[in-house]
Amino acid sequence: MQLQKAIQNRRAVNFFDPEKDVPENLLKQVVETASLTPSSFNLQPWNLIEIRAQAEKSKIRELAWDQPKVSEAPIILVILADRSAWQEKHPVFEKNFHELTQAGYMNQEQRQWLLGACENLYGKNEESRQAFACKNAGFFAMSLMLTAKDFGLDTHPMDGFDHEAVKQYLNIPEEYWIPLLLAVGYFREDKELLPPKWRKSYEEIKVSFK
Amino acid sequence: MQLQKAIQNRRAVNFFDPEKDVPENLLKQVVETASLTPSSFNLQPWNLIEIRAQAEKSKIRELAWDQPKVSEAPIILVILADRSAWQEKHPVFEKNFHELTQAGYMNQEQRQWLLGACENLYGKNEESRQAFACKNAGFFAMSLMLTAKDFGLDTHPMDGFDHEAVKQYLNIPEEYWIPLLLAVGYFREDKELLPPKWRKSYEEIKVSFK
Numbered sequence: 079m080q081l082q083k084a085i086q087n088r089r090a091v092n093f094f095d096p097e098k099d100v101p102e103n104l105l106k107q108v109v110e111t112a113s114l115t116p117s118s119f120n121l122q123p124w125n126l127i128e129i130r131a132q133a134e135k136s137k138i139r140e141l142a143w144d145q146p147k148v149s150e151a152p153i154i155l156v157i158l159a160d161r162s163a164w165q166e167k168h169p170v171f172e173k174n175f176h177e178l179t180q181a182g183y184m185n186q187e188q189r190q191w192l193l194g195a196c197e198n199l200y201g202k203n204e205e206s207r208q209a210f211a212c213k214n215a216g217f218f219a220m221s222l223m224l225t226a227k228d229f230g231l232d233t234h235p236m237d238g239f240d241h242e243a244v245k246q247y248l249n250i251p252e253e254y255w256i257p258l259l260l261a262v263g264y265f266r267e268d269k270e271l272l273p274p275k276w277r278k279s280y281e282e283i284k285v286s287f288k
Numbered sequence: 289m290q291l292q293k294a295i296q297n298r299r300a301v302n303f304f305d306p307e308k309d310v311p312e313n314l315l316k317q318v319v320e321t322a323s324l325t326p327s328s329f330n331l332q333p334w335n336l337i338e339i340r341a342q343a344e345k346s347k348i349r350e351l352a353w354d355q356p357k358v359s360e361a362p363i364i365l366v367i368l369a370d371r372s373a374w375q376e377k378h379p380v381f382e383k384n385f386h387e388l389t390q391a392g393y394m395n396q397e398q399r400q401w402l403l404g405a406c407e408n409l410y411g412k413n414e415e416s417r418q419a420f421a422c423k424n425a426g427f428f429a430m431s432l433m434l435t436a437k438d439f440g441l442d443t444h445p446m447d448g449f450d451h452e453a454v455k456q457y458l459n460i461p462e463e464y465w466i467p468l469l470l471a472v473g474y475f476r477e478d479k480e481l482l483p484p485k486w487r488k489s490y491e492e493i494k495v496s497f498k
Binding site: 106 | 289290291292294296297300309316320321322323324325326328329330332334335336337338349362368369376380383384387388391392393395405409414415416419420422423424425426427428429430431433435438445447448451458459460461465467468482483484485486487488489490493494495496497498
């Protein structure tokens with residue numbers, strides 16, 4: 079599918095066909111394509127929990143304002159933003175440094191520089207840790223939604239859930255934030271979509287304060 | 289361009305051709321295509337400042353670790369994440385509520401419900417305000433990078449800058465966070481790109497804590 083068409087055709091659909099499953103291999107292709115997303119120093123501070131079991135979806139539906147799509151979509155992805163992926167000894171930080179030196183992007187002497195830069199940019203306070211994690215996980219989730227569309231799937235990004243209760247139910251460690259739940263499946267063809275929502279114009283997006 | 293090709297071909301390029309300008313109309317097309325990005329309650333908490341003047345780019349380069357691409361790319365977009373767009377009386381909140389009721393997405397009686405939901409999800413503390421702004425601005429920035437590629441442009445998302453100094457220099461109000469600077473232009477053809485960086489596999493992205 080053409081990129082512009084994917085952007086235009088992607089809609090947050092409210093009705094998923096509960097009879098149409100998404101094979102594991104298709105989800106894998108979507109996730110691995112979306113994984114080409116860029117990130118801060120390539121740290122890829124994103125993970126996901128895949129929820130398929132009806133009992134788990136029903137429990138999460140309870141924690142997500144009882145939205146029917148949570149239990150109707152074949153898959154709920156709990157998108158995770160890792161606020162600690164820039165720290166020394168984090169497996170991803172260490173693997174990333176190893177891979178980047180192997181590939182000629184960095185050399186061993188830059189290790190202290192990189193650690194210092196990460197500490198300075200992401201470690202100074204809670205707001206910079208949170209920004210690091212959520213911005214990059216936002217990149218990844220957007221790529222996921224567009225790639226899913228390209229593979230014929232539909233999605234719905236959700237904010238309406240009890241963040242702490244979902245975290246507790248899934249035993250998610252403190253360092254993660256859940257920027258969204260993403261329902262994934264196929265649009266239920268007997269339902270109708272409302273027209274696309276309004277968007278800000280170029281002139282409304284562009285600002286200057288000088 | 290096919291979506292998968294855009295995802296595969298998008299690279300954070302370090303060298304921009306300073307001789308090749310990006311016409312205003314092209315940037316507008318890119319931004320308006322990317323504006324189809326979804327957001328929390330359609331609040332679109334993103335803005336951008338467009339920097340083209342050489343003197344301004346040079347000043348921002350000073351505040352951005354003296355990275356040559358900051359002054360070589362024809363455009364630097366300062367991407368802004370608006371931490372207050374969910375609040376009553378914010379022009380975007382008010383316009384959004386008006387538009388959504390006009391389009392049949394909501395009715396007047398849901399105003400208090402929507403305000404309460406936003407307060408509950410985004411207003412409880414600093415980390416939820418920051419997550420709201422940076423997640424959604426991350427969606428938008430990812431769409432921008434892919435759309436730019438589709439229109440033949442190259443980009444580079446940058447974290448390496450002094451957040452407070454850039455904010456001060458551009459007189460950016462407190463409610464905004466700058467999740468990234470985005471260099472936009474054309475790759476300088478006499479330079480070479482290193483091979484793409486490693487990415488986490490599906491198995492590394494997928495986690496479970498139960």
